[in-house]
Each structure stands twice: as structure tokens, then as C-alpha cells.
Amino acid sequence: MWETDPRIFSARYRVSRRAALHFRCTAEHLVARCDGGRDTEENIVAACHYCNRTRHRPKRPKNAASYAAFVRSRIEKGRWRPVMLRQNPV
16 A cells, blocks of 8 residues: 555556555545444554445445455465556566
């Protein structure tokens, strides 16, 4: 993820600046505000823009703990690279 300059991320991972925009650091509510989640330190974590947008898309989205386990599992297998980064391995 990047926070202030997508050009550095883009150069490091050899992706277009447009693709780099998906990996901007955002605040993700573990319990969505529409579900009663609050703007508290315990309920907000860092997430890339892509994950923040797509985590809730399935008809039955994973809860925060299940999604975290899913991400950790993918990282351990070396498979947590979104599609646009898989095309240009570093």
C-alpha cells in the first residue's frame, strides 16, 4: 500500500499509475457503519482501496476475523497479490 505518492509504488511493482491507485491506503471499518460500527480505534484498520471496496461484495461477505484469516492464509502461500500485480512479479 502507499499513502502519499503512488509513483514510488508504481515504480517498485512495475504497474501503471492507474493500477497503483487500487493500492492506496484507506481506513476500513471492521464493522461497517451501516451495521452499527463506530469510528473508533478498535474498529478501524488500514486496508488498500481495492480490498476496502471488494471485501463486502459477495452476497455473504466474510466477517472481519474470517477475512483476516483468509488474507493471512494467502500471504503464507505467497498468493496475496491482486491480479494486476501477479502479471509483473518483482
